[in-house]
Amino acid sequence: MLKMNLRCLEKMTYLFLLILPKMDYKLFMESIKLFESNPHYLNLMCLNEIKTSKRDIINSDCLKSVIKLPDRDNLNNLCCLPKYHKESCSKHYPIFVNNPVSKKLVSSVNTAIYSTTGNDDYVYKNRASRLYPIVLSKQEEMKIKDKNDKKKCAIPLKDASTPLLLAQAYLDYMTFIVNIKEIQSLLINNPEIFDMINLNKKYLIENYKSRRIFDEDGYSICVILGNEIKLNDVSNPDRDNRFDINENDIQLGHNYPRSENYVSIRGLNLLPMSRQGNRIIGEEVFTEDIWINKLKSIIKQF
Numbered sequence: 001m002l003k004m005n006l007r008c009l010e011k012m013t014y015l016f017l018l019i020l021p022k023m024d025y026k027l028f029m030e031s032i033k034l035f036e037s038n039p040h041y042l043n044l045m046c047l048n049e050i051k052t053s054k055r056d057i058i059n060s061d062c063l064k065s066v067i068k069l070p071d072r073d074n075l076n077n078l079c080c081l082p083k084y085h086k087e088s089c090s091k092h093y094p095i096f097v098n099n100p101v102s103k104k105l106v107s108s109v110n111t112a113i114y115s116t117t118g119n120d121d122y123v124y125k126n127r128a129s130r131l132y133p134i135v136l137s138k139q140e141e142m143k144i145k146d147k148n149d150k151k152k153c154a155i156p157l158k159d160a161s162t163p164l165l166l167a168q169a170y171l172d173y174m175t176f177i178v179n180i181k182e183i184q185s186l187l188i189n190n191p192e193i194f195d196m197i198n199l200n201k202k203y204l205i206e207n208y209k210s211r212r213i214f215d216e217d218g219y220s221i222c223v224i225l226g227n228e229i230k231l232n233d234v235s236n237p238d239r240d241n242r243f244d245i246n247e248n249d250i251q252l253g254h255n256y257p258r259s260e261n262y263v264s265i266r267g268l269n270l271l272p273m274s275r276q277g278n279r280i281i282g283e284e285v286f287t288e289d290i291w292i293n294k295l296k297s298i299i300k301q302f
Contacts, residue, residue, distance in 0.1 A: 025069050025137070025157075031262035032162055040203055041168045041267050044196050046079040048089050049163070058134055062123075062151045066143050069135035069157060077114070077131070080167040082196045091167070093174055095190050102186045105235035109177060112252040113170045113265070116159040121150040130161040130265055137260050158258040161265040168267030173252070175200045176272045181219040182231040207268055208255075210287055223253065223286065224277030233274070247276040255286045 079089035087094065092110065096102040111127075119126045123141045134154040144151065161169065175197050178187065204213060213223050220229045233248045253273030258264045271286060284291035 025067070027261050028069065028157060028160075028263060029071075032165065035168075035263060035266045035268075036162065036164045038168070038267060040200075041164075041171065044082065044199065045167055045171065046081045046083055046085055046089060047164065047167060048079045050077045050079055050089050050091060052076055058153065062144050062153050063134065066136055066140040068140070068154075069137075069160065072131075072133040072135055072160075075131040075133070075163055078163045078167045080170050082192045085192060091170065093190075093193050095178070095188050095193055096186050097188060099186070100237040101231070101235050104237045105177070105186070108235065109170075109173060113173055113270075114166060116155045119156070121152045122147060123151050123154055124156050125152050125154065128155050130155070130159060130166060131163060132160070135160045157260045158264065161263055165263060165266035169265050169270050171197070171200055172204065172267050173270050173272075175204060176213075176220045176229075177234065179214060179218060179220045180229050180231060180234065181217075186231075204268070208287065213271065220272055222248075222250065222274040222277045223271045224273050224281050227274065229272060245275065247274060249275045251275055251278050253278050253281070253286070257283045257285070 077091040079085075080091055080093070081087060081089065091114070092106070096106055114130060115127050116125070116130055116132070117127070123136065123145050125132070132155045135157055136154040137157045141154070141156070177183065178194070178197055179201065201214075201218075211223065212226065213221070215221050215226075215228060221227060222229060227248065229250055230248065233246070233250045239246075250272045251274070253271045254264055255269045255271060256262070256264060273281070280295070281291045284294075
């Protein structure tokens with residue numbers, strides 16, 4: 001009943017936010033409260049704070065005329081390991097062998113989950129922590145944007161998250177990564193972590209039961225095209241996929257698209273999509289039928 005209520009609240013929140021005439025930070029903050037209350041993740045992971053002594057230096061002079069997302073001071077990542085684990089707390093899973101393929105894989109996953117996307121540095125930083133303390137909406141960004149001055153002082157609201165929601169997001173995305181068919185040779189056995197991931201896999205399947213997110217053998221797929229994910233689609237150290245593009249390259253896809261009205265980097269919202277699949281769904285909701293009906297309408301013409 002609790003899972004059903006959470007899913008219904010999520011859908012109602014999304015639909016309500018879409019019809020509002022203007023963005024308000026309060027909406028984003030309310031969505032954080034909703035999604036952080038999910039007991040599934042609270043019960044699975046350690047979630048102890050991982051304190052860091054390094055802090056970003058903020059250029060405050062350029063921020064006097066803007067309104068910032070509140071409650072962002074001194075945020076630290078939380079431990080995503082299973083409850084009562086014996087190892088040191090970590091925001092990563094120590095389950096990969098040390099070779100060039102796994103190194104690139106681990107780096108790409110960490111970047112996708114914990115860092116914002118590339119940007120132009122005029123106001124929004126070109127990659128930064130999703131916990132960066134200065135978060136601005138597009139409206140606030142435009143107040144101080146000057147193409148003669150790269151301020152590098154904030155991250156976009158739609159790319160921001162919280163420590164708890166990042167831990168959720170990491171667990172979900174790693175659940176898809178370790179279920180890639182060809183990945184077994186890269187994994188180190190860690191029963192506690194894999195037991196937690198298997199429980200989360202069942203949770204994801206139940207919550208996405210209107211859609212196929214794994215194939216009939218339980219392996220990860222591009223959730224849009226249904227293609228089996230190959231290891232080269234997620235990690236090929238001999239190819240820089242920023243420039244040498246393959247349509248099957250796996251990207252961080254979303255169920256509900258990135259928005260300034262709700263937090264999108266969180267549990268139950270991240271899915272593996274190929275470059276082509278991500279382009280097909282665009283900004284539609286994966287669990288709604290609009291994108292499918294659009295494709296059906298196109299097919300009917302031929």
